[in-house]
Amino acid sequence: MSLNNKAIVALIVGGVALSFQTQVNSNGFEDSWSKPIKQHAKQIDDAALSQSLEQYAKNYENLVKQHGYIGKKLSIPEIEVVGDGVFFVKGALMWGTLENHGLNNNITAVELDSGVFVYNTGSNPAVAYSFHQALKQHTNKPIRWLAAENYQSHANLGGSYWHAQGVKNIYSEKQAADFWSKRGFDNAIRRVNQYNPFLVEAAQNMGDQYKTFEDKLIVNQGTPDEIHLINFGGGHTPTMTGAFIPSKNILFTGDLGFVERLPGLLHDSSYSEWMDSFEAMVEYAENNSPDIKNLLVIPGHGGATTLSELITQTYGYFEDLKVTVDKAMSRGLSGQEFDKAVHMPKYQHRPMYDQLYLRNARSVYDQMTK
Numbered sequence: 028m029s030l031n032n033k034a035i036v037a038l039i040v041g042g043v044a045l046s047f048q049t050q051v052n053s054n055g056f057e058d059s060w061s062k063p064i065k066q067h068a069k070q071i072d073d074a075a076l077s078q079s080l081e082q083y084a085k086n087y088e089n090l091v092k093q094h095g096y097i098g099k100k101l102s103i104p105e106i107e108v109v110g111d112g113v114f115f116v117k118g119a120l121m122w123g124t125l126e127n128h129g130l131n132n133n134i135t136a137v138e139l140d141s142g143v144f145v146y147n148t149g150s151n152p153a154v155a156y157s158f159h160q161a162l163k164q165h166t167n168k169p170i171r172w173l174a175a176e177n178y179q180s181h182a183n184l185g186g187s188y189w190h191a192q193g194v195k196n197i198y199s200e201k202q203a204a205d206f207w208s209k210r211g212f213d214n215a216i217r218r219v220n221q222y223n224p225f226l227v228e229a230a231q232n233m234g235d236q237y238k239t240f241e242d243k244l245i246v247n248q249g250t251p252d253e254i255h256l257i258n259f260g261g262g263h264t265p266t267m268t269g270a271f272i273p274s275k276n277i278l279f280t281g282d283l284g285f286v287e288r289l290p291g292l293l294h295d296s297s298y299s300e301w302m303d304s305f306e307a308m309v310e311y312a313e314n315n316s317p318d319i320k321n322l323l324v325i326p327g328h329g330g331a332t333t334l335s336e337l338i339t340q341t342y343g344y345f346e347d348l349k350v351t352v353d354k355a356m357s358r359g360l361s362g363q364e365f366d367k368a369v370h371m372p373k374y375q376h377r378p379m380y381d382q383l384y385l386r387n388a389r390s391v392y393d394q395m396t397k
Contacts, residue, residue: 061088095191096152096229101128103157106165109331110323112138113277114165116158117330120288120378123150123181125222130154132181132282135325136162137275140251142171146270146279146325148185148197151219151226155185159192172196172246174256175237176281176327177264178203180215187231196246200258200266201239208234255315259283259308262301263293263327269308271315277323278312278334286329286340289377292390298345299394305342309334344374352391365392 061084068080091097109115114136123129129150136158137144143166149155159170173194175182186197199207212232219227246254255271263282270279283305292298312334316322324332329340348371355368369388374380 091229092231093191095188096156098153098156098225098229100160101153101157103128103130103154103161106158106161107331108165109325110275110277112166113275113323113325113331114138114162115325115331116161118150118181118328120328123219128154128223129181129184129219129226132176132179132327133325133329134158135279136166136170137272137277138166138168139254139272139274142169142252144172144174144252144254144270144272145170145189145194146174147176147182148173148189150181151184152188152229153226155188159188170194172198172254174198174254174268174270174279175203175207176269176279177267178206178211179264179282180211180218183207183211183234184215184219184227184230186233186236187229190231190233190236195236197233197237198244198246198256198268199237199239200268201241202266203264203268204234204237204239208232208237257308257311259311260300260304261297262304263290263296265295267304271312273315273317275323276316276318276321277325278308278316279325280308280327280337282327283308284324284326284328284337284341285344286326286332286337287378288328289374289379289383290341290344290387291379291383292387296390297394298348298387298391302342302345305345309338309342347371347373348387348391352388352395355388356392356395 064080064084068077068084071077104116107115107117116134118130118132119127121127121131123131131150132147134149135146149158170189170192171194173189173196175186175197190197212234216227216230240256240258242258244256246256251274253273257269257271258266259269267281267283269281269283271277283301312322313319319334322334324334324337326332326337351369351371355365358368360368366385369385371384374384
């Protein structure tokens with residue numbers, strides 16, 4: 028059923044009683060549609076009308092909670108079919124912005140024997156809804172499993188939409204899920220509110236609903252629906268949820284894998300941990316893939332790729348970066364001289380180079396000089 032604000036008005040004005048049982052999280056729900064109605068209800072003298080308006084706002088809010096999102100379908104990138112039953116949307120190769128609806132990482136759905144596995148929730152409920160509507164053109168199987176790659180907003184903020192659709196098997200590494208539940212959700216809401224509050228009006232914190240693991244979890248073991256969830260280690264973020272699906276010979280790298288776009292070392296990143304974790308991920312793939320040469324790799328950022336290309340574009344970059352910083356340090360360079368010396372023209376064509384190359388180099392320098 029497609030619903031919008033006008034349809035809701037028609038239902039309530041027409042006298043249809045709306046009663047929904049929904050789980051209310053610690054964060055309340057109030058959006059730009061219901062808030063002014065409740066404010067108006069408090070300002071008028073007519074007690075009966077005030078009560079009716081309050082009830083309308085409450086019914087509307089419950090309806091949004093039940094559906095996860097009520098609104099228009101966003102113009103997100105079209106789904107690419109990158110493998111047998113593998114449906115992929117590539118996020119923007121930049122930061123999340125108003126123009127890309129915060130969708131700056133990938134969302135992928137994999138059709139398995141008895142249902143669909145989705146990797147990453149979408150960057151907000153509106154994006155999750157839009158991806159789901161597009162996905163229905165490719166498969167009519169139910170969404171049964173969902174995994175978030177780390178604690179970042181673009182991996183989690185659409186979670187309440189999927190939960191409202193009945194997806195109860197939502198997975199995340201424990202440390203990442205705890206951070207998201209206690210701090211990450213609120214931080215994400217504040218950040219998105221800076222460029223488009225509409226995107227997160229329906230968002231609820233589903234962190235306490237996640238099924239968590241620490242090192243490895245095999246879901247549906249011994250069946251065609253088998254899914255390996257693995258924390259390969261830190262790097263871009265301190266922990267992560269990678270995934271491997273044997274029946275599809277597909278590896279989800281999370282943000283350990285970047286192609287096209289330059290990898291980024293953020294405030295809690297570590298280039299040495301990244302390389303160690305990357306090596307562990309490659310070893311796992313080599314030991315578990317039935318056909319490593321034809322392994323389909325879904326990176327955290329950039330298009331679907333091969334393992335060899337992923338190694339070149341992510342691991343190879345960090346190897347070159349370390350050599351570049353080593354040379355600058357051996358010459359005793361600092362300040363502007365250091366900044367010039369760590370410029371890497373070989374990678375200048377990659378999106379986000381100008382924003383990240385110096386930050387990455389300084390991050391490596393700081394780690395090497397601790």
